Amino acid sequence: MRQAPITSPPRQSSAGGFTLIELLVVIAIIGLLSSIVLASLNVARAKARDAERLSDMHQLQSALEMYANDHNSSYPSTGGSWWGNCSGYGSHSTSGANGWIPNLAPTYIAKLPLDPNPQLPSYCYLYRSDGKDYMLLVYMTVESYSQAANQWLRPGSPAQKDFAFYTSGASRW
Numbered sequence: 241m242r243q244a245p246i247t248s249p250p251r252q253s254s255a256g257g258f259t260l261i262e263l264l265v266v267i268a269i270i271g272l273l274s275s276i277v278l279a280s281l282n283v284a285r286a287k288a289r290d291a292e293r294l295s296d297m298h299q300l301q302s303a304l305e306m307y308a309n310d311h312n313s314s315y316p317s318t319g320g321s322w323w324g325n326c327s328g329y330g331s332h333s334t335s336g337a338n339g340w341i342p343n344l345a346p347t348y349i350a351k352l353p354l355d356p357n358p359q360l361p362s363y364c365y366l367y368r369s370d371g372k373d374y375m376l377l378v379y380m381t382v383e384s385y386s387q388a389a390n391q392w393l394r395p396g397s398p399a400q401k402d403f404a405f406y407t408s409g410a411s412r413w
Contacts, residue, residue, distance in 0.1 A: 296365070303345075317371035324365060352365075373408070
């Protein structure tokens with residue numbers, strides 16, 4: 241007697257699509273890559289905001305020097321108090337006699353700048369002057385600190401996230 245050869249059941253073609261495992265692996269890889277890209281974009285945005293803050297301070301320094309040239313080497317005075325546009329420092333406006341730097345805008349700068357990303361009401365730009373000396377402060381908002389920025393750290397509080405621009409007489413404020 242002759243036996244019929246044993247055959248395995250017919251195979252189904254895999255040309256029809258991907259398995260569930262393959263799809264889950266691809267989705268996981270895409271999720272991982274997108275989170276890496278988003279993290280690097282956030283770092284780039286923080287660095288760009290810090291660059292804008294430094295640029296704002298340089299523009300304000302130039303405007304203050306032009307003001308001093310026109311006013312017998314004196315700077316706009318705040319009576320020795322800190323003024324800013326944030327609520328903890330008077331909520332001053334961006335121009336005129338009540339600007340956070342009094343009488344600087346619109347004559348010497350079009351408008352006083354504001355922090356590009358105010359996280360809390362007390363995070364802002366600050367100004368203090370007795371008329372003879374001044375200090376400009378990027379207060380508590382520096383996001384991407386680097387060793388290159390050491391030259392702008394506030395003298396009295398180097399651990400705080402502040403950048404300071406000041407005349408020599410204001411270095412101890």
